[in-house]
Amino acid sequence: MADVAEKAGVSRALVSIIFRDLPGAGRETRERVLRVADEIGYRPDNAARLLARGRSRTLGVMFTVHQSFHMDLIAGIYPEAERLGYDVLLSAAAQGRSEEKAVEALLGHRCEAVILLGPDADPAYLDELGRRTVTVSVSRRVPQARVDFVHSAEGKGARQAMDHLVELGHRRIVHIDGGRGPGSAERRRAYRAAMRRHGLEAEQRVIPGAHTEDSGIETGRLLLAERDQGLPLPTAVLAGNDRCAMGLLMTLTRAGVDVPRDLSVVGYDDSHLSHLMPIGLTTVRQDAVLMAENAVRFAVDRLQNPELEPREAVLDPKLVVRGSSGPAPQEPA
Amino acid sequence: MADVAEKAGVSRALVSIIFRDLPGAGRETRERVLRVADEIGYRPDNAARLLARGRSRTLGVMFTVHQSFHMDLIAGIYPEAERLGYDVLLSAAAQGRSEEKAVEALLGHRCEAVILLGPDADPAYLDELGRRTVTVSVSRRVPQARVDFVHSAEGKGARQAMDHLVELGHRRIVHIDGGRGPGSAERRRAYRAAMRRHGLEAEQRVIPGAHTEDSGIETGRLLLAERDQGLPLPTAVLAGNDRCAMGLLMTLTRAGVDVPRDLSVVGYDDSHLSHLMPIGLTTVRQDAVLMAENAVRFAVDRLQNPELEPREAVLDPKLVVRGSSGPAPQEPA
DNA sequence: TACTCGCACTAGAGCGCGCTAGTAGAGCGC
DNA sequence: GCGCTCTACTAGCGCGCTCTAGTGCGAGTA
Known part of the structure; x- marks a missing residue:
């Protein structure tokens, strides 16, 4: 900075003023200083700046x-x-x-x-x-x-998803929760409330999970195993988030379950994973x-x-x- | 820092020495200074440090x-x-x-x-x-x-993948390339070289793509459309990367193609996507x-x-x- | 003319450290 | 007693900048 000041024939203070874009420097001087700085390859030092500024x-x-x-x-x-x-x-x-x-x-x-x-x-x-x-x-x-x-508003998002599913005629709706992941407590609560509100209290089912693909895969296997034992699959799943939804989706699809014909899946987050599927993942966007x-x-x-x-x-x-x-x-x- | 020095009854220099973990301070003094610093909530200022140090x-x-x-x-x-x-x-x-x-x-x-x-x-x-x-x-x-x-060694990775596929008996192996993505030129080259080396020059086919899920989805649709017109599916695909491989996988699986029975897919990167599938994605790890x-x-x-x-x-x-x-x-x- | 005012600019302190050169005192051999 | 070394510590400059309090000067005003 001293070099710039000297070469441009001004004080360091003025260089400082110019580099902070403050008023108090002539147009001509300003340009000259900037030109000189560029030649020298000068670039204000953040550390010093920050130190001097106090903040x-x-x-x-x-x-x-x-x-x-x-x-x-x-x-x-x-x-x-x-x-x-x-x-x-x-x-x-x-x-x-x-x-x-x-x-x-x-x-x-x-x-x-x-x-x-x-x-x-x-x-x-x-x-x-x-x-x-x-x-x-x-x-x-x-x-x-x-x-x-x-x-x-996690609850609101989950509620919208639930209303969407119920409107489509779903009744056996399962929720894979997100463990202690951010927002999952609210989502779980909203799921329960929605089931109650729609008179589906008896159908309530929360499967413990996590915000990971593995969690979805595991749940998928669980549901398939149940089906093989004669239990009906749920008709819809509200996953804890998109990653979980995708894991589930992969597992079910590979087992021949047609989504959304046989079963609907809703995720949460609208992460870029949502686009992974050709049909797209219904999800809640934050x-x-x-x-x-x-x-x-x-x-x-x-x-x-x-x-x-x-x-x-x-x-x-x-x-x-x-x-x-x-x-x-x-x-x- | 001055506060710490004063409160501990030493000079600033000594505090500096202690915080840099240099020799030249008594065990007892050292502990006292650190204790005082902790009480005050002192934390060395990076900016000043950096400025003084010159680097x-x-x-x-x-x-x-x-x-x-x-x-x-x-x-x-x-x-x-x-x-x-x-x-x-x-x-x-x-x-x-x-x-x-x-x-x-x-x-x-x-x-x-x-x-x-x-x-x-x-x-x-x-x-x-x-x-x-x-x-x-x-x-x-x-x-x-x-x-x-x-x-x-992009080429090496792609070659390994190709050798793996050829060993499994694949001949109709398609490559979806990664456009101008990092490494895709080398991967493409290695694909071509491997096909030649294995005497599969006539089977060579590079489909232009990108390092995205969409690219895989698109290619999947293209291949399915070709199949519907009576052309045979390839038996294996070397995708530009994992994202592309996953998009392809989703598209094919949904259309009833069984991976890996009907068709093998190899990705590249070993990103966490590789675990998304229950069966796992064969891929090249960097x-x-x-x-x-x-x-x-x-x-x-x-x-x-x-x-x-x-x-x-x-x-x-x-x-x-x-x-x-x-x-x-x-x-x- | 004498004055104020605004503009372009400068001097110099100080931000919180690191570092060099130094001092004070203890321990040691002779 | 002397010089010597070693450890534990200190004084104070300077890093590159910002910022306050100015200075000098020309234009405008009474």
């Missing part, structure tokens, strides 16, 4: 490797952060790299706020984090912690972009006004009807 | 959203970088955020080197980048650029961890010795045989 204007984002929904969120976070003048730092949790470690890395880089995508860390830790730093949790509610919370924008805005708002209490944003999910759901098969009288 | 010891990693293989690489990069004493910064390219933008973000944070996962940017830009900064490209060869290059380690080491080596010329690492891929490949069906005489 980093940086948002840290923790995500988990292999979570395709997190990628959608990240894609949404970047533009919104940029719009509000914030930089984004990513840190991944993975096998062998705990969420806490990922978060600590972010804090070490002096992120002013952290956005946690589907965190699964100890609530006590998250609360402590929330008191120390502005923290936003996406998808996962952390009851006792001082953090903002952005999620979609608007990742909107969630991302909300998360960023929550963080920035609280940064600008530290008095603010943590807030909660509930976004409406939307049922996306594709080929994996259809009219209930005729029951043999 | 950041930070590796920048650019990846593309929704590329599941990139996630595997990232998971491998973290531990190796940590082992060598480097920090890792992630920056994602996505819809609306070009690779160049992602890279510039990394450079702004004074990364000493950048590791590009499957870059697709302009070679001229990459060359310029390579001259300015230590740069490693993973998976994508950039012929004219001054960058290190880590990849797996060792992500090894690739990641090589990439990090290339970067660090060149950082330590700037004289070093860019190098290339070719890692052996490995055929993983699962349920989607089996003996060729008996041809009707």
Whole structure:
């Protein structure tokens, strides 16, 4: 920077002004300085900048490797952060790299706020984090912690899916739940409520599962085994998420079950997996972009006004009807 | 830091020494300082650290959203970088955020080197980048650029897959290529070479595709349409990658084609999709961890010795045989 | 003319560390 | 007693930038 200043015949301060796009520099000088900087290959040093500024204007984002929904969120976070003048730092949790470690890395880089995508860390830790730093949790509610919370109305989404199935005439609807995956408690609750509301209380059945393909495969095998023992297949399945739905779908299809003629499947998330099937997977879409924008805005708002209490944003999910759901098969009288 | 020093009754310098784990501090003092720091909630400021040190010891990693293989690489990069004493910064390219933008973000944070996962940017830009900064490209060869290059022996992997299929008695083997996806040119070449080598030149058929599910679905429809016109199905398909293989698999399975009885499918990448099928997808595994380690080491080596010329690492891929490949069906005489 | 005002620009402190050069004191041999 | 080394610690500069408090100057105003 000193080089640029010298070569352009101005003070360092003016170079600084020009690079921050502030008023207070003549048009001509501005151009000259920028030209010189370009020649030299000068690029402002973020570290020094951040140090001098006293604040980093940086948002840290923790995500988990292999979570395709997190990628959608990240894609949404970047533009919104940029719009509000914030930089984004990513840190991944993975096998062998705990969420806490990922978060600590972010804090070490002096992120002013952290956005946690589907965190699964100890609530006590998250609360402590929330008191120390502005923290936003996406998808996962952390009851006792001082953090903002952005999620979609899981219950509403599950309800829409259930209403869709019931309207198609389904009665024997099974739910594969998502274990302790984000949102799965709400989805399970909504499934139960919907069954009751439609007078199908007796047909209720929740099969424990997880948000993984394997869980769907396992459930598929279970259902097929039951069928071979003479029990009827359900006519529809509400899966915990798309991955689970896909595993189920693969297993059933391979066994000759025609989806959606014999059985309908509804997923959750509208991940890119939904397009894997030629007929498409009926699923519930969470608007990742909107969630991302909300998360960023929550963080920035609280940064600008530290008095603010943590807030909660509930976004409406939307049922996306594709080929994996259809009219209930005729029951043999 | 000054607070910690004062409260512990030592100089700032000593605190610095302790936090860098250097010799030159008494056991007792060390413990006291660390305890005080913990009480205050002190955490060394990366920006200041980096500024004072003159170098950041930070590796920048650019990846593309929704590329599941990139996630595997990232998971491998973290531990190796940590082992060598480097920090890792992630920056994602996505819809609306070009690779160049992602890279510039990394450079702004004074990364000493950048590791590009499957870059697709302009070679001229990459060359310029390579001259300015230590740069490693993973998976994508950039012929004219001054960058290190880590990849797996695409040809070898494809050859293994082909040998596997031929051994199983397949002759009518089709290849769906990956368009301009990383490695697809080599895979295509290896397919052609293998067909020739096995005397199947007349059976050669490359169907243009892409590294997407849709590409597999489309090809599946094409093959089914041909069958309906009386043309024989191929007995085996070498897909451009796993996503393509899965799309194909779904399409064929739904149409009643039994995999692997009627037709074998081999993918490429061993992404988590491979487990989606109950029978598993036969595929070629690229060792992500090894690739990641090589990439990090290339970067660090060149950082330590700037004289070093860019190098290339070719890692052996490995055929993983699962349920989607089996003996060729008996041809009707 | 004397003054204020706004614009273009500058001087210099300070952000939180790392690092070099140094000091104080203990232990040791002679 | 002396010099020597070794360990435990400190003083203070400087990294590259931002930011506050200015300076100098020409135009506008009374």
